[in-house]
Amino acid sequence: MTRTTAMQELSELSPQLPLNVLKDIDHRVSDWLARGGDENDPYIWQQVGYAKNYIAATFYGQDVSF
Numbered sequence: 794m795t796r797t798t799a800m801q802e803l804s805e806l807s808p809q810l811p812l813n814v815l816k817d818i819d820h821r822v823s824d825w826l827a828r829g830g831d832e833n834d835p836y837i838w839q840q841v842g843y844a845k846n847y848i849a850a851t852f853y854g855q856d857v858s859f
Contacts, residue, residue: 799837806844814847 803822807815818840825836 798833799841800832802841803837803844806841806848809848810844814844818844 800822803818810818821840822837825834826832830836
């Protein structure tokens with residue numbers, strides 16, 4: 794059984810996110826990887842959590858504008 798990576802998880806969540814959120818996550822992940830980080834580091838999983846929280850908040854009608 795293969796475990797889902799953080800990047801796979803972000804890819805699956807991306808259709809549910811608005812462009813501004815996707816750009817923010819992409820910028821953070823790109824910077825992390827450019828500095829030698831790995832695609833499955835805890836920081837990338839933190840971005841997965843951010844995406845999931847954003848989706849959950851918008852699903853329940855909370856204002857998440859920034």
